[in-house]
Amino acid sequence: MKAYVIGLQISEGVAKATGKPYSIGKLHTALPMAGDGARGMMGSEYQCEPAVLRKLDGINLPAYCDLEMQDVMRWGKRVQEIASISVVPNDPQPVRAPGTAVKTA
Structure with a gap:
């Protein structure tokens, strides 16, 4: 699946209550809407595992990426998790050069 990665969060440490280490990652994306009347x-x-998110270290966000998904069980529920991320070198969205604003009506 291709999507714009607009942000990420990594939280690591030791739980105060149990003393066990934890490592949590979240990936925030913008996906194109589909369907009648949607745009x-x-x-x-x-x-997402923090190790996977660290592949984006040094990459300016937002970035157009190819995301590989996998289903995992968490607390008795099946959820989708990001298995791998790779930056797509040629962003399909045209970017306007500075100073080429569209004239408003």
């Missing part, structure tokens, strides 16, 4: 993008959030 633009909608935001989504996915769980």
Whole structure:
């Protein structure tokens, strides 16, 4: 699945209550909307291992990426998780050069 990665969060530490280490990652994306009468993008959030998110270190966000998804069981529910991320080198969305604003009516 291709999507714009607009942000990420990594939280690591030691739980005060149990003393066990934790490592949690979240990936925030913007996905194209589909369907009759829909246009633009909608935001989504996915769980992700911090090791996978670290592949985006040094990458300016937002970035157009190819996301590989996998289904995992969490607390008795099946959810989608990001298995791998790769930045797509040629962003399909044209970017206007500075100073080429569209004239308003």
